[in-house]
Amino acid sequence: MRLPFAVAAAFLTLTSLVAAQLFDTPEALLEAFYAPYIGGEPFPDETVFRSAALNAMYVADAENTPEGELGALDFDPFIDGQDFDLADFSVGSPDISGDTALVEVSFSNFGEPRLIAFELTFEDGGWRINDLEAVHPQHSYRLTEIFESATEYW
Numbered sequence: 001m002r003l004p005f006a007v008a009a010a011f012l013t014l015t016s017l018v019a020a021q022l023f024d025t026p027e028a029l030l031e032a033f034y035a036p037y038i039g040g041e042p043f044p045d046e047t048v049f050r051s052a053a054l055n056a057m058y059v060a061d062a063e064n065t066p067e068g069e070l071g072a073l074d075f076d077p078f079i080d081g082q083d084f085d086l087a088d089f090s091v092g093s094p095d096i097s098g099d100t101a102l103v104e105v106s107f108s109n110f111g112e113p114r115l116i117a118f119e120l121t122f123e124d125g126g127w128r129i130n131d132l133e134a135v136h137p138q139h140s141y142r143l144t145e146i147f148e149s150a151t152e153y154w
Contacts, residue, residue: 022124023126023127025127026120029126033049033078034089034105034107050128051129051130054129054130054144060147061147064150072146072147079114080116080139083110084109086107100119101119101127102117104117105117116132116134117134117135
């Protein structure tokens with residue numbers, strides 16, 4: 001019986017360490033955010049990387065989605081797909097203006113090039129993801145617009 005408790009304690013410790021971590025540069029935030037993807041597993045709690053406004057959109061979507069149905073997102077907008085095998089990851093130089101920053105992230109997913117432009121905000125002592133736009137010739141999207149269009153169906 002002690003093993004499950006130890007595992008739970010270790011998980012809570014790791015989770016609180018990440019939650020307490022403040023990202024002092026846009027690059028540090030995005031590198032930390034994508035590290036689990038590059039390592040093969042998505043991060044279990046993305047809320048620590050997102051702004052309060054973006055987290056509120058995720059919460060509203062979850063609360064308003066009927067049980068058993070998909071919410072606004074039927075894919076992972078951070079990798080522009082459902083599955084991932086990321087390579088050639090690169091974070092561009094941020095364009096910082098006050099408490100906001102624009103940063104492009106590029107990578108390949110299963111060999112297909114991807115470019116995602118992030119809008120970040122400096123909030124609660126660190127940088128957070130506030131929105132993103134996937135730049136793709138056949139399928140461009142903005143994360144907040146996906147959530148906003150879902151409110152039409154609530």
